[in-house]
Amino acid sequence: SEQMKVETDIITLSRFILEEQQKHAPKATGELTLLLNSLQFAFKFIAHNIRRAELVNLIGISGTANVTGDVQKKLDVIGDEIFINAMKSSGNVKVLVSEEQEDLIVFEGGGRYAVCTDPIDGSSNIDAGVSVGTIFGIYRLKDDLTGSIRDVLRKGTEMVAAGYTMYGASAHLMITTGRGVSGFTLDTQLGEFILTLPNLKIPHSRGIYSVNEGNSHYWPEYTKKYIEDLKKPQESLGGKPYSARYIGSMVADIHRTLLYGGIFAYPADSKLKNGKLRILYECFPMAMLMEQAGGAAINDKGERILDILPKGIHDKSGIWLGSKGEIDRYKEYIP
Ligand code: AHM
Ligand code: MG
Numbered sequence: 612s613e614q615m616k617v618e619t620d621i622i623t624l625s626r627f628i629l630e631e632q633q634k635h636a637p638k639a640t641g642e643l644t645l646l647l648n649s650l651q652f653a654f655k656f657i658a659h660n661i662r663r664a665e666l667v668n669l670i671g672i673s674g675t676a677n678v679t680g681d682v683q684k685k686l687d688v689i690g691d692e693i694f695i696n697a698m699k700s701s702g703n704v705k706v707l708v709s710e711e712q713e714d715l716i717v718f719e720g721g722g723r724y725a726v727c728t729d730p731i732d733g734s735s736n737i738d739a740g741v742s743v744g745t746i747f748g749i750y751r752l753k754d755d756l757t758g759s760i761r762d763v764l765r766k767g768t769e770m771v772a773a774g775y776t777m778y779g780a781s782a783h784l785m786i787t788t789g790r791g792v793s794g795f796t797l798d799t800q801l802g803e804f805i806l807t808l809p810n811l812k813i814p815h816s817r818g819i820y821s822v823n824e825g826n827s828h829y830w831p832e833y834t835k836k837y838i839e840d841l842k843k844p845q846e847s848l849g850g851k852p853y854s855a856r857y858i859g860s861m862v863a864d865i866h867r868t869l870l871y872g873g874i875f876a877y878p879a880d881s882k883l884k885n886g887k888l889r890i891l892y893e894c895f896p897m898a899m900l901m902e903q904a905g906g907a908a909i910n911d912k913g914e915r916i917l918d919i920l921p922k923g924i925h926d927k928s929g930i931w932l933g934s935k936g937e938i939d940r941y942k943e944y945i946p
Pocket of ligand 2 (some may be wrong): 710729
């Protein structure tokens with residue numbers, strides 16, 4: 612008779628979230644669970660469109676510029692619309708901050724949560740088929756549920772969940788609700804995210820650095836010195852120097868860093884006084900994931916990223932994150 616080796620008891624994202632809630636918050640209302648379900652719909656829908664883009668030639672300049680000044684591609688607009696519609700219809704989101712929207716959006720009706728997102732980060736890479744991703748951070752609203760900027764201008768430590776979905780050869784979702792990091796892979800046939808990396812931990816150290824070295828002319832001396840030293844033969848690496856790896860798509864660079872270890876940075880410099888990456892929907896979610904995976908995330912002064920209090924929804928910060936051992940090494944150079 613025919614025999615096949617089939618796993619018949621897989622853990623889907625929906626099952627994982629329900630089981631987590633039963634285990635840790637049996638009296639919870641289930642609103643966050645519903646919100647996470649709306650989120651996963653947005654990820655699947657965006658993944659589908661990115662895949663389709665090559666076929667139907669969606670790629671191209673849409674003619675509108677987003678608030679941070681870069682040229683918006685059609686997929687950015689589509690990703691943003693998909694995200695806004697999914698959050699609006701979930702009924703559990705009151706406030707939405709998107710990289711593509713200058714102002715925050717306050718939805719009418721209920722919802723106890725605020726979501727901050729970059730719907731398609733790294734979109735300048737799409738034409739070359741490089742992986743891009745959706746980054747998100749979630750806050751529970753403050754006591755009055757009117758929904759205002761106060762709900763998102765908060766420290767990263769106050770987030771209840773954060774993560775990203777990377778759209779590559781497969782779609783990978785990495786998520787934390789403050790109890791470690793779980794990794795899921797989208798099975799497009801089933802239409803489900805399947806738990807593939809339970810309780811992911813980042814290696815303590817690894818000889819890989821990831822930074823746009825084209826900006827090094829503008830770096831402060833201690834940053835230059837740190838990177839120069841990484842290029843010298845390392846005793847800890849059997850006499851080899853560090854390897855450089857930079858994709859230029861944050862989600863892809865962070866995904867590799869989480870899995871293999873190393874350090875990723877977008878430093879502040881004399882031109883980009885606060886770096887390039889946005890606090891609410893780029894730095895905070897990645898910092899929470901890193902910490903929950905056993906790594907660390909700091910700014911150029913060595914201060915913890917999650918302790919920053921943003922003053923505006925699109926504020927930026929220099930950022931260094933990755934393996935604990937690598938962050939500690941960088942810290943030794945900070946004057
Ligand atoms: P975007 O939000 O406009 O896509 O820009 C963010 C991206 C990140 O994904 C990436 O880490 C960074 O910009 C790369 O910047 P650079 O090209 O300056 O190295
Ligand atoms: Mg972006």
